[in-house]
Amino acid sequence: MLWKARVRVTLKNGILDPQGKVLEGSLDRLGYKEVREVRVGKYMEIALEAEDAPGARARVEEMCRRLLANPVIENFAVDIEPCDAMAAMAGTPGTSGAPCATGVAR
Amino acid sequence: MLWKARVRVTLKNGILDPQGKVLEGSLDRLGYKEVREVRVGKYMEIALEAEDAPGARARVEEMCRRLLANPVIENFAVDIEPCDAMAAMAGTPGTSGAPCATGVAR
Amino acid sequence: MQDAPWREMGLKDHEYERIVEIMGREPTYTELGMFSAMWSEHCGYKHSKSTLKLFPTKSERVLQGPGENAGIVDIGGGMALVMKMESHNHPSAIEPYQGAATGIGGILRDIFTMGARPVALLDSLRFGDLSNDKVKYLFDGVVSGIAGYGNCIGVPTVAGEVYFEEPYTRNPLVNVMCVGIMKTSEIARGVAAGVGNAVMVIGSKTGRDGIHGATFASVELDERSEERRPAVQVGDPFTEKLLVEACLEIIRSGYVVGIQDMGAAGLTSSTVEMAARAGTGMEIELSLVPRREEGMTPYEIMLSESQERMVAVVEPDKVDKVREIFARWGLDAVVVGHVTGDGLMRVKENGKVVAEIPAKILAEAPVYNPEARRPARIDELHAFDPATLPEPQDYDEVLMELISSPSIASKEWVYEQYDYMVRTNTAIVPGVADAAVLRVKELGTPGHEVGIALTVDCQGRYCYLDPYQGAAIAVAEASRNLACVGAEPLAITDCLNFGNPEKPEMFWEFQESVKGMADACRKLGIPVISGNVSFYNEAEGVAIYPTPVVGMAGLLPDVGLTVTQGFKTEGDLIVLLGATGPDMGGSDYLKVIHGVVAGRPPRLDLEAESRVQACCRDAARRGLLSSAHDCAEGGLAVALTESCISGGVGAHIALRDSDMRHDFLLFSESQGRIVVSLPEKNLGELEGLARHHGVPFEVIGRVGGARLVMRVVEGAGNSDPAGPGRFQMRRLIDLGLRELERAWRTSIARHMTDGESGSI
Amino acid sequence: MSGGSGMDMKSMKKMKVGVVIFPGSNCDHDCYHAAQVMGMEAEYIWHAARDVSGFDCIILPGGFSYGDYLRAGAVARFSPVMEAVTKFAERGGLVLGICNGFQILLEAGLLPGAMMRNRNLKFICKTIHLRVENAGTPFTGACTPGQVLAVPIAHGEGNYYIDPEGLRELNANKQVVFRYCDSHGAVTDEANPNGSCDNIAGIINREGNVLGMMPHPERCVERVLGGEDGRFVFASLLKHWSQGGGCDAGCALA
Ligand SMILES: Nc1ncnc2c1ncn2[C@@H]1O[C@H](COP(=O)(O)OP(=O)(O)O)[C@@H](O)[C@H]1O
């Protein structure tokens, strides 16, 4: 079965995030005074075959440990959803009814 | 009240994602033959004050349109969660009981 | 077919009628798309072709003039230099990072497609006023896009220019130039020769990105432009790096008959142009083209401008070898068709013909001779008399303001983002001299290699006031910049940026500029070997300044003898070669200090210009000079400031009085002037050279101290200008080097940090 | 200074340097050229190679391996050649990672710490100053302790990070080999171009045979390019080699 993993990679606590700081400054200048903090990370969508959700999660977490995140400075979090062929048409990365990566054939 | 917005910015359908292609190749060489596609985007966590969740969402979506995403090539999606002071200690960006941005004091 | 689909594609009704007439039938949708791309201004040069014929394009050194992907000149020793410049203005206005990045990708392909290894990039940039937030966003994005692509692919960006002027606010100019080096024996061309040979598509897969980019470049920007997102592509410098290596390998191996990159109009233009050049035809099968997306129509495949793709024509028995080489670099190389003898461009999808057009007809867009009309503004602007302006009280203040204006200030903020040293050939890095210098490792001896000098120049304001004169000055300045490092001009590549040529005033600007450039090229003996025209640079009816950018390459027999612009040694004499006149029209002094853009641009005496340049070059080659720097924007005072800052040493200047106002004396932008410094013992020899060349020569001061002090000697002709004055001296400028340097060096960074754009 | 201190006689065997080519390497030919200028014998090593024996030193050059997509060096470290390089290093072979090469060594775990984006978020290309903090390594033996070198940098991700404990260890073991400094040798925040932790520009492993540095010594071994301080690094290697500290012999820190 085809699954979609959403991977978020963020800098560990305590590690300075210059990109986040720059965005805070820019948002402030644009008038968003309510913003308290911005942290910038990476986001990946991975479409993969797996038996079940736990199986998919285990594989993706392994990919994160080996390649997708650098454990010295980064944390990661993985969400697994079934690929929804219908939603794949939508294009926007919704929160539910997740499009399968981008629905693009390879 | 303090909210936490998770912003995911992804390339629009049909737009080339060179990073995703390189990761696909690399994961394949590492033996993850089950991977069908990888798309790489950006991820931001924004801690902000707002009356309620819809209010927070509206503001963050506006930030996305104005600054955080380039509508010419990118889509964005926003999730809003209440800031959970307890979880803020955890450090890892979990899916629920979201830490507030990274819990780093400013 | 819906109502008049050709209009949406940018074709005129009469052009459509002509197509129907030639074809003897209505074209299919795919055919119409192919026509509209090939007959767009961008690919077809409809409005510019007849004017461009004015350029001189030959010299003993020219191996390839205009007409191929890039021009080539012989630099001796069996080696050749390849060069080309191109614009990516409209994509950069919409998506500055990717727009600029893919501009770099495209110009690189034009070079290695000829068989040359790209060795240098240059960028010529124009934006609006830097205090505008949108301008900052564009400027920041464009510079990081150039850096992102150029650095990643490992080609140094060695020189460029940046101007900030209001007319470029909505329509910035992003012109990029690439230079390559190759053996003359390895020149490859974009020809589809040899009936039966295989046609291969190489590199990235084809997606829906950039469909109709050529058309997009051929219309004015409007509020809908941001919605034309398919016209924006994402660059993949990593794939292109592999493509460079693999293409150079197949060219050297002799396996390819012809090769061409897929630029504007993608598969259509590359196949059609290759067939047309060879007088052959081609048949391709679209189902064989590797695709990134499902369900692409023939129209989309033929017009996609996905980046990092090439077309190669290969003898059938070499196909496997070519495939092998590409596989080693991790790239696709797929046979999609073959060369035919019938002159037809035939496109099939799953065996069914979807387009069939004579290649020649597609490649030869209709040629127009539009109406030209001198704009009314010219006379008004020329009527302005700078002498009516008040003379400033405090010249220190004026100089500080001038050197802090972003167009004059240091461009360090820009070029420090570029890797200008990779490949270890850059002998003169940015900011050190008027032109970049690269050694050619293959020629000469270690430490004394043959050098190539590179520069890009154009002052759009001059061209706005007088396009003929402004364009001629661009050529003269580029050549002068080469003379300052001691190099001899080899050839020009250009990028001609103008508004809508269908408007007679705009077309007049274009015509005048080409005439000005052509005349200057003839006079200075420099051929134009490649270039690019970018029309429709208008946003909401406001056109840019006419901006014919000149990219020039020159040759130095020995990089060890290169001269830089910084003053070096306390006690050296400072000499001005060339004469100063009241050339205030279009000057930075007028614009920055008085807020006026008017007058006539500086006079240009090409005879005098050529003599000054020859004199400087001779002096450099004889090793007489410690420094040389041309007087450009901001005139003599700014040139001296730059020489002081570059060298980290001050200067004492005493100018002979003339009947000119002191502000004119300091800030006039008279052409044909070079400030040199030299040890006193060389003075006689330099003076002899100046006399020999008939060049005005004036000792104006001495290097030393930590201040720039400029005085004017009032009274009779003086005999010892550098010494303590026996005459009445009026001090005009007295500024510490540190103060000058801080203002000049940090100006752009200061503009960029307040109200930072913060894009990520 | 004269470069080829270890190369007195023409007839003598030359020190043999292998320069790895990853897809996306840019400074491979620069390292190759510099090694030759310095009187070494240079040879390229393709990233798919599984054997790197026979070299006296291996250089992982600068550039953008795999486009530096995701993180600089993250993908390249899985190249087949890296297994061989790791074994080579374990046996005591000299490995020099320059810029992207340094990033790859970090990702591969051959050196501790990680690289982050420069603190100004921009690529930076310019000549900076370095202070030699440890002149007792095979890569700095021709330098004097505290010597200031002018060497170019060119990177977007050169902001070195290591946790406080790791930093203490680096310092305790004299593993910090180069620090960013001003022209007088003062290690100041102003002289830190990219935000690196403790101004670190180059570190060595505990065994003393694997060095990573962000600046590019190969870009300054010829006067015509404006500087020659990079010669010290190559001359150090030659010195070490000519004194018998060659390949497979252990090269633990003196
Ligand atoms: N966009 C740019 N890219 C790279 N280098 C640049 C750029 N703009 C300016 N430079 C470099 O900065 C230096 C000064 O440029 P400029 O002020 O145009 O000098 P000049 O008037 O002498 O031509 C030159 O070395 C030039 O190549």
Ligand SMILES: [Mg+2]
């Ligand atoms: Mg200039």
